[in-house]
Amino acid sequence: MRKFFFLLFAAFFSVSLFGTYILVPMDNFQKNHLKSYGIAYWVLSNDIEVQWLLNYRGGSFLFQYNKQLALECTTRDVTFETLPDAQVAALLDEISNPEVNQDAIKLQKAPRMAVYSPKGKQPWDDAVTLVLTYAEIPYDVIYDEEILSDVLPKYDWLHLHHEDFTGQYGRFYSSYRNAPWYKAEVKSNEDMAKKLGYGKVSQMKLAVAQKIRDYCFGGGFLFAMCSASDSYDVALAAEGVDICADIFDYDAADPSMNKKIDYSKCFAFENFTLSTNPYEYEFSSIDTYNSRSAAGVSKENDFFTLFDFSAKWDPVPSMLCQNHETMIKGFWGQTVGYDKRYIKKNVLVMGENKSINEARYIHGEFGKGTWSFYGGHDPEDYQHRVEDPPTDLKLHPNSAGYRLILNNVLFPAAKKKKRQT
Numbered sequence: 001m002r003k004f005f006f007l008l009f010a011a012f013f014s015v016s017l018f019g020t021y022i023l024v025p026m027d028n029f030q031k032n033h034l035k036s037y038g039i040a041y042w043v044l045s046n047d048i049e050v051q052w053l054l055n056y057r058g059g060s061f062l063f064q065y066n067k068q069l070a071l072e073c074t075t076r077d078v079t080f081e082t083l084p085d086a087q088v089a090a091l092l093d094e095i096s097n098p099e100v101n102q103d104a105i106k107l108q109k110a111p112r113m114a115v116y117s118p119k120g121k122q123p124w125d126d127a128v129t130l131v132l133t134y135a136e137i138p139y140d141v142i143y144d145e146e147i148l149s150d151v152l153p154k155y156d157w158l159h160l161h162h163e164d165f166t167g168q169y170g171r172f173y174s175s176y177r178n179a180p181w182y183k184a185e186v187k188s189n190e191d192m193a194k195k196l197g198y199g200k201v202s203q204m205k206l207a208v209a210q211k212i213r214d215y216c217f218g219g220g221f222l223f224a225m226c227s228a229s230d231s232y233d234v235a236l237a238a239e240g241v242d243i244c245a246d247i248f249d250y251d252a253a254d255p256s257m258n259k260k261i262d263y264s265k266c267f268a269f270e271n272f273t274l275s276t277n278p279y280e281y282e283f284s285s286i287d288t289y290n291s292r293s294a295a296g297v298s299k300e301n302d303f304f305t306l307f308d309f310s311a312k313w314d315p316v317p318s319m320l321c322q323n324h325e326t327m328i329k330g331f332w333g334q335t336v337g338y339d340k341r342y343i344k345k346n347v348l349v350m351g352e353n354k355s356i357n358e359a360r361y362i363h364g365e366f367g368k369g370t371w372s373f374y375g376g377h378d379p380e381d382y383q384h385r386v387e388d389p390p391t392d393l394k395l396h397p398n399s400a401g402y403r404l405i406l407n408n409v410l411f412p413a414a415k416k417k418k419r420q421t
Helices: 002-018 033-045 067-075 085-095 127-135 144-148 180-195 201-217 227-237 289-294 315-320 400-413
Strands: 021-024 050-054 060-064 081-083 103-107 113-116 140-142 157-160 221-225 303-306 327-329 348-353 358-366 369-374
Touching: 021 033, 021 067, 033 050, 033 060, 033 067, 033 127, 033 400, 050 085, 050 315, 081 085, 085 103, 103 315, 113 127, 127 221, 127 400, 144 180, 144 201, 157 201, 157 227, 157 400, 180 201, 201 221, 201 227, 201 358, 201 369, 221 227, 221 400, 227 369, 303 358, 315 348, 315 358, 315 400, 327 400, 369 400
Parallel strands: 113 140, 113 157, 157 221, 221 369
Antiparallel strands: 021 060, 021 081, 050 060, 050 103, 303 327, 303 348, 348 358, 358 369
16 A cells, blocks of 8 residues: 555656646647637746647647646646656657658747727627637727727737728618618718718728738738628728718719729739629628529538648648648638639638638738638627627537637747748
């Protein structure tokens, strides 16, 4: 019996003395993938370096051990392992092997987060704010007035979601023009445009889009989902062209709009056609909303596949695609996906539904900064509708679709290597 207790004590003492690292695995052994990102962010916010082990057990996190960090993992129900120095050294040596598609990327500083969102209550929720809150990652909410007063340089990362940068109020007019929330949104935007000295909401939104463009060019990280992604590019391309019908801005749209838009101003898209029917729930031909319905896409067969990138040669897309699954469940949104015919040649497609020629997850560089666009509204609510209740992420702690959002959250913290060509 004494021998048994001696061995037990020796094992405990060995872990305490030599167990100097915490590994947060991100494969299927992880109980809560989403809160694991919150742990990584919290460790960074305490000025402790985190290593992101690309393609190792689903993109695991590694950092130095202390009791407080271990307790925080336990408190947040995050699976972790305690590793001794020798094992960590062997692990990092294995990862560094040129023949192994893995790499260790240092995360050095918790990024400052901003979410572009109106102050008033909206009839829908935002997947990004839901998952940031669930993962316990802090963020500030900013909107048009703050952006136009030049607050963006304070932040490392900016998120756009269910937004319309064209001044057409999401093209909800046909179905919701008499809804109280729609009327309130119109009044709020018109009042703000007048306050800031713009004649039209579309002019104010364009100015906001251009501020975001300059922020990205200067080194900011932009992440957009759903209608914020394609409406953003449409707004930039339509500078100086009236694409808003009279039901939106009280004067007629330019009938020659499609001949006057400038695709060179877009981040991601080119050669698309604008919708000239103001009653259509669509901005342009970029979105696959209508074509995928015609192709017979349903909840049972709706998936998209993540590309497999080289961790050592393409660390940026590798970071953005870290996951414990490579086939992700599809989900709808006002902008659900991107027709690949209208994506610029220099844009990196990271996730696609090849059967319908649809990109779901794309990425590119702009100046010193980068951007990522992710189609769809809520990865765990297949067809989220206006005024539906928000998703309870306690029911989806291992969501592969939500993990793609959180990859983008940690991305600005990484010490990056340039993509090889």
